[in-house]
Amino acid sequence: MPAPLAEAAMQELMDGSAPATQVAALLGMLRVRGETPEELAAFARVMRARAVRVEAPAGAVDLCGTGADGAGTFNISTLAAFVVAGAGVPVAKHGNRAVTSRCGSADVIEALGIPLDPGPDAVARRIGEIGFGFIFAPSYHPAMKHAMPIRRELPMRTAFNLLGPISSPAGVRRQLLGVAEERLLPLMAGALARLDTDRALVVHSGDGLDELSLAGPNRARLVEGRMVGELSIDPGELGLRRASRTAFAGGDAQLNSAIAMSVLGGEPGAARDVILLNAAAALFVAGRATAVADGVTMAAESIDSGAAAGIVEASAAFVDA
Numbered sequence: 040m041p042a043p044l045a046e047a048a049m050q051e052l053m054d055g056s057a058p059a060t061q062v063a064a065l066l067g068m069l070r071v072r073g074e075t076p077e078e079l080a081a082f083a084r085v086m087r088a089r090a091v092r093v094e095a096p097a098g099a100v101d102l103c104g105t106g107a108d109g110a111g112t113f114n115i116s117t118l119a120a121f122v123v124a125g126a127g128v129p130v131a132k133h134g135n136r137a138v139t140s141r142c143g144s145a146d147v148i149e150a151l152g153i154p155l156d157p158g159p160d161a162v163a164r165r166i167g168e169i170g171f172g173f174i175f176a177p178s179y180h181p182a183m184k185h186a187m188p189i190r191r192e193l194p195m196r197t198a199f200n201l202l203g204p205i206s207s208p209a210g211v212r213r214q215l216l217g218v219a220e221e222r223l224l225p226l227m228a229g230a231l232a233r234l235d236t237d238r239a240l241v242v243h244s245g246d247g248l249d250e251l252s253l254a255g256p257n258r259a260r261l262v263e264g265r266m267v268g269e270l271s272i273d274p275g276e277l278g279l280r281r282a283s284r285t286a287f288a289g290g291d292a293q294l295n296s297a298i299a300m301s302v303l304g305g306e307p308g309a310a311r312d313v314i315l316l317n318a319a320a321a322l323f324v325a326g327r328a329t330a331v332a333d334g335v336t337m338a339a340e341s342i343d344s345g346a347a348a349g350i351v352e353a354s355a356a357f358v359d360a
Contacts, residue, residue, distance in 0.1 A: 045081035053089055053182035062189050066197040074198050076229025079205070082198060083234060086206035091179045093172070094163040095209040099129040100325045102317065103144070103204045104217030104249035105227075113289030113298045113310070114147045115250045115317055116217065119338075121303060122318035124171040125346030126337050128325040131166055131209035135176040142295045148173050150296035152355035159208070161359035166209075169353045179208040205230055212237040215321040217249035221258060228260035228267045236262050238324050242272070246284045251316045253282040253309060274316055277335050282309035303348040315339055 040048075048065060051057040069078065100123065102116040117132065124130045134144030142150075149155050156175045157165070166172035177183075183199075190199050204216050205227065212235060218227055221243050228241045239262040244252030251257045256273040275281055286309035289295045302310050318341070319334030328334035341347045 040075070040078050042077050042081040045078045046085055049082045049085040052186055053085060055185040057185075059189050062186065063192070066189070066199070069198050070196065074201070074226065076226055076233060079198065079201060079226065079230035080233035082202055083205045083230060086180060086183075086202055087208070087210060087234075089180070089182045090206065090208040091159050091181065093131065093159045093166075093174055093179070093209040095131045095166050095172070095211065096129045098213065098325060099131045099166060099209060099211050100213040100215070100321055101131055101133050101207050101209070101211045102215045102321050103133055105201060105204055105219050105223065106143075106249060111141065111289060112248065112250070112284060112287040113295045114142060114144055115248075115287065115313055116215070117144045117147055118299050118302060118314050119215075119317035119321060121171065121299075121350045122314060122338050122341045122347040123321045123325070124169070124350045125341035125344075125348075126318070126322055126327060127170070128322060128327050129166050130171045131162075131174060131207060131211050132171065133174045133176060133203070133207045133209070133211075135203065141290060142292045145173070145175055146292040147295045147299060150292035151299060151351055153351070154357075154359065157359040164359070165354065165357055169350060169357060171350050171354055173354075174208055176203055180206070201227065205234060213324050213326070214239040215317065215324050216241045217251070218243050219247070219249040224258060224260050225267075228262050231262045232265045232267050236264070238263050238326065240320050240324050242320065244284075248284055248287075250313070251320055252284055253279060253286070253313050253316065254284060255281065272316075272320065272331060274312070277316065277319070277332050279312045279316055279335070280309070282312070286310065287313055299351070300348070303342060303351060305343055311342070314342075 137143035318338035322334035
């Protein structure tokens with residue numbers, strides 16, 4: 040489908056003028072045939088344009104994943120986001136409540152005592168003053184209300200499952216994006232290359248996570264402008280000990296928030312190492328680290344200095360005007 044046609048279809052869907060049967064047919068067709076990068080980028084452009092805007096610094100980053108990896112890990116990207124912010128990079132974390140897991144990013148944010156939805160101006164202030172702001176997705180995409188009932192009724196993944204991670208209301212141009220299936224690497228990287236991206240890493244672990252993992256080499260696509268390249272990120276080459284994904288097992292929001300404070304408090308082990316790895320990749324994406332290896336050192340300093348835990352504390356204590 041040409042991009043202008045995809046954009047027009049998305050506009051009709053978000054206006055609520057497209058019949059539900061036609062929307063379901065379109066989503067089903069795309070699922071069977073497979074979405075293209077051009078189509079996803081076109082849909083995302085419309086979602087971004089129709090979102091409630093959050094103003095963020097030009098160098099802000101987002102760390103998120105498509106979800107649906109079924110692994111039941113703790114909130115790796117959210118914890119890594121605090122570490123990145125502690126290293127001095129502004130983070131606009133776009134997320135939602137759990138869908139297939141027991142605890143989504145919004146759930147653990149809430150359990151940590153951070154206001155979930157203070158509003159776009161307050162989130163912008165938080166990003167600017169603290170270095171971290173959480174963007175609760177349902178509040179920033181009101182036009183998606185027409186699609187949600189249809190999406191819930193379809194017994195399959197649709198394009199909408201992929202759009203959230205590339206439709207940040209903050210318009211971030213630097214991103215660490217995890218995907219639950221290896222086949223999504225070129226699709227999501229290709230979409231980001233069409234969305235004014237400065238630099239992004241799209242990653243998938245060898246043991247099936249939508250994160251960078253310690254199990255072995257991780258497959259990735261590096262997006263720089265419209266250029267996309269392949270690379271492998273091996274934790275062993277970065278001085279991190281290998282571990283299976285069972286070492287990152289999580290649970291409900293209370294357990295995951297306890298894990299968060301343990302790791303950010305300096306507890307050694309596999310949980311810390313997987314956070315270091317993901318934060319390091321995001322620091323590379325942000326341009327703060329010249330390579331992922333340098334990012335590991337910076338991430339460790341963010342934790343060990345107390346800066347990462349300080350971001351959590353400041354986020355919980357911040358008074359929204």
